[in-house]
Amino acid sequence: KNQVEQSPQSLIILEGKNCTLQCNYTVSPFSNLRWYKQDTGRGPVSLTIMTFSENTKSNGRYTATLDADTKQSSLHITASQLSDSASYICVVRTGGSYIPTFGRGTSLIVHP
């Protein structure tokens, strides 16, 4: 069964600090992996998309990494801001399927 596991479940950090969120998946065959940011009361918004051949992709203060061998991805947030408080969801798509597998998300709270 395709699964996406995220850790930690929740995280509290101080404004200005860095943090890293983890995503492990068992999806096969792998097509792509996305990280989404979901603000409270809003729909998820895509931050990055990575395919099999990509190891790192950045979007401003967000940097995603992918290790296709170990089936792990991370999302690193640099110099956190209060507006980074949200749920971050890892989503993996299999080849030949239009239905991706969603992780449960990591809830990030940034305190001033």
Next chain:
Amino acid sequence: GAGVSQSPRYKVAKRGQDVALRCDPISGHVSLFWYQQALGQGPEFLTYFQNEAQLDKSGLPSDRFFAERPEGSVSTLKIQRTQQEDSAVYLCASSGTGGEAYGYTFGSGTRLTVV
């Protein structure tokens, strides 16, 4: 419109009541998905449309759930005889001809509370 629009934003229904949730996707988007998101969980797939054709409804939890997209644009998710376990946020997402590979755009969701 510029984004995916869902209405209503909030719906409170008495148990046993029927509800209809509307999704207005980005103009021209071929693919449309419905997801159910329980509190503190990731979205769970419900159903998928390509234009007006419902290609996959394997995620619908029971025969009380019904979705349609008769003209290939606006979609409606209907839940009959609502139960408390139906309480969740219902998200709609659409994408263009490239499918998910080119990225979903999600709506803000409809939060359904069954009392």
